[in-house]
Amino acid sequence: xIMADGISNLCNDLQVNPDDxxxxxxxxxxxxxxxxxxxxxxxxxxxxxxxxxxxxxFKKKIPILRSQLKDEDTFRDIYxxxxxxxxEKGQKSLALETGIALWQLLFAxxxxxxxDQWCQFIQERHNKAISRDLWLQLLEFARTVxxxxxxxDAEGAWPWLLDEFVEYLIETGACTEKSDE
Amino acid sequence: xTINQMKTIELEEGWEFMQxxxxxxxxxxxGSPDSFSSEEYMMLYTVLNLKNSTIYNMCxxxxxxDYSQHLYExxxxxxxxxxxxxVLSSLREKHxxxxxxxxxxxxxxxxxxxxxxxxxxHYLDRYFIxxxxxxxxxxxxxxxxxxxxxxxxxxxxIDRALLKNVLGIFVEIxxxxxxxxxxxxxxxxxxxxxxxxxxxASNWIVEDSCPDYMLKAEECLKKxxxxxxxxxxxSSEAKLLEKVQNELLVVYTNQLLEKEHxxxxxxxxxxxxxxxxxxxxxxxxxxxxxxxxxNMFKQHVTAEGMVLVQQAEDSASNKAESSxxxxxxxxVRKVIELHxxxxxxxxxxxxxxxxxxxxxxxxxxxxxxxVVAGCSSAELLASYCxxxxxxxxxxxLSDDAIEETLDKVVKLLAYISDKDLYAEFYxxxxxxxxxxxxxxxxxxxxxxxxxxKQQCGGQFTSKxxxxxxxxxxxxxxxxxxxxxxxxxxxxxxxxxLTVTVLTTGFWPSYKSSDLSxxxxxxxxxxxxxxxxxxxxxxxxxxxxLADDDLVRLLQSLSCAKYKILTKEPSNRTVSSxxxxxxxxxxxxxxxxIRIPLPPVxxxxxxxxxVDKDRRYAIDACIVRIMKSRKVLPHQQLVLECVEQLSRxxxxxxxxxxxxxxxxxxxxxxxxxxxxxxxxKYLA
Numbered sequence: 074x075i076m077a078d079g080i081s082n083l084c085n086d087l088q089v090n091p092d093d094x095x096x097x098x099x100x101x102x103x104x105x106x107x108x109x110x111x112x113x114x115x116x117x118x119x120x121x122x123x124x125x126x127x128x129x130x131f132k133k134k135i136p137i138l139r140s141q142l143k144d145e146d147t148f149r150d151i152y153x154x155x156x157x158x159x160x161e162k163g164q165k166s167l168a169l170e171t172g173i174a175l176w177q178l179l180f181a182x183x184x185x186x187x188x189d190q191w192c193q194f195i196q197e198r199h200n201k202a203i204s205r206d207l208w209l210q211l212l213e214f215a216r217t218v219x220x221x222x223x224x225x226d227a228e229g230a231w232p233w234l235l236d237e238f239v240e241y242l243i244e245t246g247a248c249t250e251k252s253d254e
Numbered sequence: 255x256t257i258n259q260m261k262t263i264e265l266e267e268g269w270e271f272m273q274x275x276x277x278x279x280x281x282x283x284x285g286s287p288d289s290f291s292s293e294e295y296m297m298l299y300t301v302l303n304l305k306n307s308t309i310y311n312m313c314x315x316x317x318x319x320d321y322s323q324h325l326y327e328x329x330x331x332x333x334x335x336x337x338x339x340x341v342l343s344s345l346r347e348k349h350x351x352x353x354x355x356x357x358x359x360x361x362x363x364x365x366x367x368x369x370x371x372x373x374x375x376h377y378l379d380r381y382f383i384x385x386x387x388x389x390x391x392x393x394x395x396x397x398x399x400x401x402x403x404x405x406x407x408x409x410x411x412i413d414r415a416l417l418k419n420v421l422g423i424f425v426e427i428x429x430x431x432x433x434x435x436x437x438x439x440x441x442x443x444x445x446x447x448x449x450x451x452x453x454x455a456s457n458w459i460v461e462d463s464c465p466d467y468m469l470k471a472e473e474c475l476k477k478x479x480x481x482x483x484x485x486x487x488x489s490s491e492a493k494l495l496e497k498v499q500n501e502l503l504v505v506y507t508n509q510l511l512e513k514e515h516x517x518x519x520x521x522x523x524x525x526x527x528x529x530x531x532x533x534x535x536x537x538x539x540x541x542x543x544x545x546x547x548x549n550m551f552k553q554h555v556t557a558e559g560m561v562l563v564q565q566a567e568d569s570a571s572n573k574a575e576s577s578x579x580x581x582x583x584x585x586v587r588k589v590i591e592l593h594x595x596x597x598x599x600x601x602x603x604x605x606x607x608x609x610x611x612x613x614x615x616x617x618x619x620x621x622x623x624x625v626v627a628g629c630s631s632a633e634l635l636a637s638y639c640x641x642x643x644x645x646x647x648x649x650x651l652s653d654d655a656i657e658e659t660l661d662k663v664v665k666l667l668a669y670i671s672d673k674d675l676y677a678e679f680y681x682x683x684x685x686x687x688x689x690x691x692x693x694x695x696x697x698x699x700x701x702x703x704x705x706x707k708q709q710c711g712g713q714f715t716s717k718x719x720x721x722x723x724x725x726x727x728x729x730x731x732x733x734x735x736x737x738x739x740x741x742x743x744x745x746x747x748x749x750x751l752t753v754t755v756l757t758t759g760f761w762p763s764y765k766s767s768d769l770s771x772x773x774x775x776x777x778x779x780x781x782x783x784x785x786x787x788x789x790x791x792x793x794x795x796x797x798x799l800a801d802d803d804l805v806r807l808l809q810s811l812s813c814a815k816y817k818i819l820t821k822e823p824s825n826r827t828v829s830s831x832x833x834x835x836x837x838x839x840x841x842x843x844x845x846x847i848r849i850p851l852p853p854v855x856x857x858x859x860x861x862x863x864v865d866k867d868r869r870y871a872i873d874a875c876i877v878r879i880m881k882s883r884k885v886l887p888h889q890q891l892v893l894e895c896v897e898q899l900s901r902x903x904x905x906x907x908x909x910x911x912x913x914x915x916x917x918x919x920x921x922x923x924x925x926x927x928x929x930x931x932x933x934k935y936l937a
Contacts (some may be wrong), residue, residue, distance in 0.1 A: 167920055206918045206925065213930050230888030230931040233911040 075111040082112050092179050098138045101151045108159045152179055156208045166202035185215040194241045207232050213244055222248045440490055444497050451501035459506045463516035465529040471502040471536055499540055511546055518547055522554040530603040531715045544609050552613035553598050559621030562588050570627030585626055586638040590662045618669040632672045636679035639663055656698055664705040671904035673710055675864050682762050684718055688725045720760035728754040774807050782836040788830045816849050872913040875899055877922060880935035888931045
């Protein structure tokens with residue numbers, strides 16, 4: 074079992090910051106079950122499938138792992154993976170703080186312009202754990218609704234917190250309401 | 255008939271023979287009838303009979319001796335010659351009405367001639383139609399004719415019989431087909447009519463008020479209808495009326511209805527029932543004609559209702575204290591009166607038209623769902639019912655009047671979207687009526703439940719019915735018990751014992767104890783253990799309550815019936831500069847007293863309870879729908895949910911969304927992986 078200390082050592086050896094998103098990609102590649110943990114099986118299976126048998130090869134793999142984030146489908150897989158990986162065992166939802174940290178990490182990569190407003194909103198108005206549905210739908214929202222909200226459909230099936238977020242954006246003047254229609 | 259001379263008859267020979275007959279005929283038609291002897295008639299008929307055989311022969315001879323075609327040409331020539339020379343010239347000599355008279359006479363002759371000639375040409379019968387000669391004649395006649403109709407419209411006397419005869423010609427020319435009547439006469443007449451009324455309407459709409467205009471329009475339509483029945487062909491009625499309606503009503507609909515001092519709104523405002531009926535009669539024949547009227551009706555009723563809401567709001571804020579209860583009663587009564595009044599409009603003036611029923615419903619739904627002076631209308635209605643049903647309520651009504659009023663209240667309930675809230679308030683009040691023996695009349699209690707059941711379904715009233723039944727059973731048991739005691743004096747416990755068994759679940763729950771106080775009230779009273787006299791601001795800072803809560807609390811302790819606290823100055827309102835002291839002299843002859851709770855608290859609890867029930871109801875509804883549909887797009891799920899629940903309340907979309915998401919978390923539903931708008935049921 075590799076725990077937090079071990080992972081910290083691994084990061085040092087790889088010359089990677091533990092907060093680097095690439096560590097999430099690695100966890101995803103190794104099908105890790107829990108954040109800050111690799112089981113022996115996960116780790117061995119992971120390095121085998123990545124064809125890593127030396128530190129040198131491991132280091133060389135890092136940029137390749139990072140580049141996978143550019144692929145939209147892979148990014149989505151990783152985003153979806155992150156929820157189960159990061160939530161406490163036995164819980165249905167993700168702690169708010171962890172969620173916000175992950176969002177900031179992931180959406181910095183994804184370049185969603187509203188990520189700061191979202192994190193602020195979710196703390197101010199919700200301040201509770203994040204449900205899986207909200208987690209999954211937020212990426213959908215970030216992918217499909219443009220930052221001016223021009224194609225946002227209030228009648229759609231967005232989770233109600235996303236509807237509230239839109240209202241919040243309009244309320245705080247971050248976005249203007251659609252004038253047509 | 256003797257048809258045995260089978261020799262071939264040449265055309266000239268035969269025609270010459272017939273020419274004689276035709277000439278004779280013309281003479282008869284032109285000449286004066288008294289120079290006509292019976293002998294001549296006889297001769298003519300003989301000729302005719304002979305002709306029959308002659309012509310038959312001429313037509314049935316083998317080619318090249320088949321003269322059918324020639325004969326037909328000749329026949330036509332004969333007609334055209336007659337009409338062009340004799341008939342037309344005689345028509346041209348005359349003008350206007352006289353020309354038409356001549357035309358009628360000529361037509362009668364023409365028919366006669368045709369009838370006779372058709373005997374000559376028995377075999378050629380089907381060719382006899384002398385159509386081509388007539389159009390010229392039509393045109394001449396038409397102009398005079400149309401002028402005559404316009405004259406009549408202006409009120410002059412004309413010879414209707416004459417017109418009828420002339421028009422008969424058009425119909426008869428068509429031989430059963432209306433083509434001639436339609437093309438030659440009707441088209442022009444309709445255009446003329448449109449122009450005539452267009453002129454009229456453009457003046458009237460400026461000069462006349464809406465009621466006057468409608469009177470004129472109705473009169474015009476009636477006259478046009480008479481006109482059709484007097485001399486036009488009946489097939490024209492619909493077309494003619496449509497033209498008139500179009501010019502008088504359709505073109506000016508908005509201008510007419512919107513007339514500032516006399517339009518539809520003014521009529522509604524001034525209760526001009528007759529004019530409104532007329533408006534209905536005029537516009538109901540026009541496709542979509544009633545829509546603007548119904549719309550204005552709706553706006554008017556909504557506005558009237560909003561005035562009532564505002565009035566109630568004003569009087570509530572003027573007399574913030576004590577009498578607010580009766581203000582609410584007044585409001586509900588006024589709403590009922592309003593409903594009576596406009597329902598009568600719908601049934602009487604608007605002939606029960608569904609468009610107006612809908613308008614009335616929509617209008618009431620608008621203001622019946624407003625919050626009036628801090629109370630939802632659901633609560634107001636429940637209180638109103640309570641007031642009618644309880645002993646010593648403010649309304650003194652006869653049994654019939656009570657029945658009628660209850661009926662109306664239940665009807666109003668249909669406009670309220672929060673029916674479940676009404677049910678909860680009603681149940682609270684009902685339990686009080688029943689348990690404290692305040693219900694005035696058992697029959698009335700059952701009656702309103704029956705009415706509610708009819709309108710809202712059995713589920714709605716099942717608890718209430720259970721409550722009433724509990725009480726009935728309790729009374730029966732009590733009687734049995736009393737009877738038993740009377741018969742078994744040994745068993746008499748020596749105390750008064752009354753037992754009422756209540757079924758769990760039917761009744762609203764109340765906590766009971768010797769001293770039951772809401773937390774805030776207890777906390778406020780506890781402060782006086784430490785000091786005898788406190789200022790408003792002391793109490794506020796120590797209890798950390800909001801001003802309006804504190805005012806309500808202190809009001810019930812110091813200004814209501816039981817003065818647990820004495821207040822300085824001693825008046826009926828609490829203000830922030832007041833001082834309070836514990837009233838050590840307080841006593842009461844009753845063992846149990848009740849200090850009414852600040853009213854909002856109970857209301858809040860009822861609303862919370864209802865909210866919780868609604869969450870369950872929405873959950874159940876979503877699961878029910880998904881269980882049968884398995885997969886459903888979001889919007890459809892929401893719509894079905896709203897539809898199913900609307901019997902009880904109008905769930906807002908956000909509430910449904912929250913419940914859907916909660917069900918996703920609880921693994922009852924999931925979103926489709928490809929399409930997040932699609933929900934799947936997880937068995």
